Amino acid sequence: MVARMVARIVARMVDHNTSHSEARATIRATIRSMKNLFLFTGDETYLISSQVKAWQEAFLEKHGDMNLAVLDGQEMPLNEIMAAIIAVPFLGEKRLIFVYGLPDSPKTRNVDKVTKKDEKRDEELKKLEKDLDDIPDTSVVVFVQPNPDKRRSFYKKLSAKAEVKEFPFMQGKALVGWLQNEVKKKGSTIDYDTSEYLISLTGQNLWRLAQETSKITSHSPERPITRDIIDHLVIPTLEANVFHFTDALGAKDHKRAIQKLHLTMAAGDNLRPVFYMIVRQFRLLLQASDHAAKNPKINPTSFAATLKLHPFVARNTLAQLKHFKQSELKDAYNRLLEIDTGLKTSKIRVTVEDQGELALAIERFILRFCCA
8 A cells, every 4th residue: 555655656746746845745754654665767767867856855854864875786796785775774764775777797797607706796696686575664775777687687576576666758748748847847838839849859858858948947937938939049959950951841941941951050060960860851751651651540659660760750750741742752862862872972072171062962952852
């Protein structure tokens, strides 16, 4: 019952339906009786970091910093990790121990020649696995490992014993809701469409989104966030620039396409990888077009699964597909291959100092495509 209570608390904190202070108060109220072994894992490292910070703040308010420990699970000797776990609280009721990285066997080990050092570590690891059954009630232990090797013995034992909290990538409505709550906490507002626009510029990286949100709300406190404000303050990712560049081509807007190209150059990006990202996007559009012809009920989920794409990329690609005819895509792809051949045969020369020839070739491609 207590474990379920803690899981609900964690879920509420992650969904940001509970304020930071309320979440800390709830943790403090239940920390005496909650399960004392946890595993925080998943791809969304920003949410893991936020969860760790919230737990630390709640614990510090109640128990002070003398009983809080942060350990390196891959570098610290295993006997020292266990000693920290079983240590008696100093002038307090509880200890909170975070162990970063699971203490697995080293990957660099020579399997053909197991040394005595290897054998000793294996014995210590088995002992640590067994000792996880005997964690004292005065200790709360949280292992933090975003991408564990699930084949390893320690992970299997830990996940069977611990309360496992997964933090998967946020996307879609959940991501937009998270962004809107972040903006609201900072005293501003942002509507759904504008939220999606900001995400399209920054990508789905919560670290980047949190940074940009702080910058935007600091610049425009207590004001609704608009596209104009975002365009003034946010530098798009390279991938975002390519998406918007392709959007401009779909609209046959050569001025906006060239503007996006020059914006990328002004940001200091090397044009060669930019060009190959453009090639990749047109290849995806061709694949999407072919897939749509064979599957009239195509959707982002099935398209992402078929081509092993991130759902966000699949959704944007299908949205762009509506603006192109398949014949246009084939013609554009062939023209891009001509530029590629020019690069590989040195007919188009590119250096770090001078990218003018490639920029000119891409501009010609834009004009031929938009004015055809």
